[in-house]
Amino acid sequence: MKLDMIDRPIYLQKLINSKDNGFPKVITGLRRCGKSYLLTDIYPLYLRDEEGIEEDFILYIALDDDKNEELRDPIELGSRIRSMTADKNKRYYVFLDEIQKVFTIVNPKLTDGKHVLATEKDSEVISFVDVVLGLSREKNIDLYVTGSNSKMLSSDIISEFRDKATEIHVQPLSFAEYHTYSKQDPLVDYFEYALHGGMPLAVLKNGSEKEEYLSSLFKKTYFKDILEHHHFRKDEVLDEACTFLSQTVGQLLNVVKLADRMRSEKKASISRVAISDYVDAFEDAFLIRKAERFDLKGGAIIGATRKYYFADTGLRNARLGFAFPDMGQVMENIIFNELLYHGYQVSIGCFDTVEKKNGESVRVSHEVDFYAKRPDGDLYIQSCYSIGDANVKAREKRPFDLLHDSRRKVIVVADPIPPSKTEEGYEILNITDFLLGLH
Numbered sequence: 001m002k003l004d005m006i007d008r009p010i011y012l013q014k015l016i017n018s019k020d021n022g023f024p025k026v027i028t029g030l031r032r033c034g035k036s037y038l039l040t041d042i043y044p045l046y047l048r049d050e051e052g053i054e055e056d057f058i059l060y061i062a063l064d065d066d067k068n069e070e071l072r073d074p075i076e077l078g079s080r081i082r083s084m085t086a087d088k089n090k091r092y093y094v095f096l097d098e099i100q101k102v103f104t105i106v107n108p109k110l111t112d113g114k115h116v117l118a119t120e121k122d123s124e125v126i127s128f129v130d131v132v133l134g135l136s137r138e139k140n141i142d143l144y145v146t147g148s149n150s151k152m153l154s155s156d157i158i159s160e161f162r163d164k165a166t167e168i169h170v171q172p173l174s175f176a177e178y179h180t181y182s183k184q185d186p187l188v189d190y191f192e193y194a195l196h197g198g199m200p201l202a203v204l205k206n207g208s209e210k211e212e213y214l215s216s217l218f219k220k221t222y223f224k225d226i227l228e229h230h231h232f233r234k235d236e237v238l239d240e241a242c243t244f245l246s247q248t249v250g251q252l253l254n255v256v257k258l259a260d261r262m263r264s265e266k267k268a269s270i271s272r273v274a275i276s277d278y279v280d281a282f283e284d285a286f287l288i289r290k291a292e293r294f295d296l297k298g299g300a301i302i303g304a305t306r307k308y309y310f311a312d313t314g315l316r317n318a319r320l321g322f323a324f325p326d327m328g329q330v331m332e333n334i335i336f337n338e339l340l341y342h343g344y345q346v347s348i349g350c351f352d353t354v355e356k357k358n359g360e361s362v363r364v365s366h367e368v369d370f371y372a373k374r375p376d377g378d379l380y381i382q383s384c385y386s387i388g389d390a391n392v393k394a395r396e397k398r399p400f401d402l403l404h405d406s407r408r409k410v411i412v413v414a415d416p417i418p419p420s421k422t423e424e425g426y427e428i429l430n431i432t433d434f435l436l437g438l439h
């Protein structure tokens with residue numbers, strides 16, 4: 001099987017829609033999730049075959065390649081690109097991969113022309129933002145850049161870009177993308193996808209090779225990047241924190257709970273400040289995403305407690321040595337990722353009711369696994385691995401019964417059953433039907 005058989009239709013269409021729009025296209029996402037392949041193979045193939053763009057006018061520079069080390073200087077990079085696109089009568093499509101590798105320098109006008117690495121205290125600086133905005137102003141350049149950490153989307157950089165960039169966030173393969181590539185029975189594909197995830201290079205490997213690759217990504221790529229970027233010293237604690245997060249996928253957590261549980265369960269000496277820094281670093285690298293709690297009655301985000309999910313279940317399972325993963329947690333993680341992939345804003349739905357118990361009024365809290373919001377419609381989702389037991393079915397339905405609104409309500413199960421509805425009209429869908437039916 002070849003990598004060029006894996007299609008990424010949603011992301012390709014987003015690139016097509018933003019082509020020649022006058023703004024730089026900023027493509028972000030987890031390292032090794034397929035950003036580079038999107039910009040080196042899929043999109044250039046479209047430009048050549050569908051738009052008739054000649055090869056000479058499609059330029060690609062990988063800034064994480066040591067051969068391009070000198071181009072990590074922002075001024076050198078801008079100068080090189082302008083020399084490569086000197087013919088103003090021609091239209092060039094320029095792809096800069098891993099733009100965050102470009103360092104920030106003090107304005108040479110203040111250093112006698114020398115290129116001096118900037119510090120946090122320096123205010124007059126030149127960074128990759130200046131390069132991106134500068135090149136995007138060239139009338140004959142359509143610019144595309146990728147980045148692998150949230151520095152690309154930090155509040156400071158968004159402020160600098162203002163409304164001058166188009167952002168496209170890329171995730172690992174969705175289940176539909178994986179299934180289209182694999183072409184096996186949907187349930188067979190689902191259980192393989194649940195175990196090993198959708199990282200493109202992992203999908204291409206076989207058996208134990210997948211697991212070796214996914215496990216090595218942490219030490220050789222993600223942890224290395226995080227330690228260098230955040231200047232952490234204790235990599236064994238970082239490792240422990242990541243493993244702990246993999247064990248608690250889908251559980252309500254906050255920084256205090258995380259630190260306390262790590263101290264009690266893992267005997268790890270770690271402060272609340274440190275665990276907060278580690279969690280921020282994992283989010284920064286797009287390894288994990290958080291789902292906030294949303295008050296369905298009050299209409300607002302509430303509290304500091306939230307749930308964390310891994311960007312890829314194969315990576316999550318790698319932290320546990322692929323040993324007896326909790327398939328209920330994994331299914332919930334997959335649903336969360338797929339909703340994000342399809343453009344939903346996703347939160348944990350919660351609300352309180354006042355009920356009579358033993359003659360007294362008692363406040364009772366309820367939770368809907370996911371409240372997914374999109375301009376064309378919202379939906380509530382309960383993730384339940386098996387719904388064969390009547391008590392389980394009643395428990396999953398209970399929050400829906402108490403939410404007297406018209407939003408679509410779905411219970412997603414792993415049971416191999418055909419689509420059906422409850423007496424109240426709530427949908428019950430097998431996980432593969434749900435995932436392949438999302439659009």
